Amino acid sequence: MISDDKEKVYLINDEIFHCGTAVGFSFIGGKWKSIILWYLRNGKLRFSEIKRLIPDITDKMLSIQLASLENDGLVNRKKFGEKPPFKVEYSLTNMGESLLPIIHLITEWGIQYADKNGKLIELHEAAVSLK
Numbered sequence: 001m002i003s004d005d006k007e008k009v010y011l012i013n014d015e016i017f018h019c020g021t022a023v024g025f026s027f028i029g030g031k032w033k034s035i036i037l038w039y040l041r042n043g044k045l046r047f048s049e050i051k052r053l054i055p056d057i058t059d060k061m062l063s064i065q066l067a068s069l070e071n072d073g074l075v076n077r078k079k080f081g082e083k084p085p086f087k088v089e090y091s092l093t094n095m096g097e098s099l100l101p102i103i104h105l106i107t108e109w110g111i112q113y114a115d116k117n118g119k120l121i122e123l124h125e126a127a128v129s130l131k
Helices: 018-026 035-041 047-053 060-071 092-099 100-117 124-128
Strands: 011-012 015-017 075-080 087-093
Touching: 011 018, 011 124, 015 018, 018 035, 018 100, 035 047, 035 075, 035 087, 035 092, 035 100, 047 060, 047 087, 060 075, 087 092, 092 100
Parallel strands: none
Antiparallel strands: 011 015, 075 087
């Protein structure tokens, strides 16, 4: 990126980003993060509720993604109870909520693209056709 007639990059937590787009997509990029954020848009969810909404994510991957989103300051993790099994709820932080309009725009674009270039099928049909 050029600023003040000099080539510059962002340095965040020892990682170099060449533009603001790269910074933004580092938070919501990948297969699962934006989906998790989208489901949390309506309020608090427990791990099992998120898993039920995204059945094709493994428990391990969901744990990794939630921890990453928490570390990035986009998701709150609230633990209830002193001993296992703990009740844990996940919710969006203010920073996470600030991403929702952006995710909504990407979602709208994705729906338009999918409607033009694909077809809407039931989840169990997709699982069968992928085997």
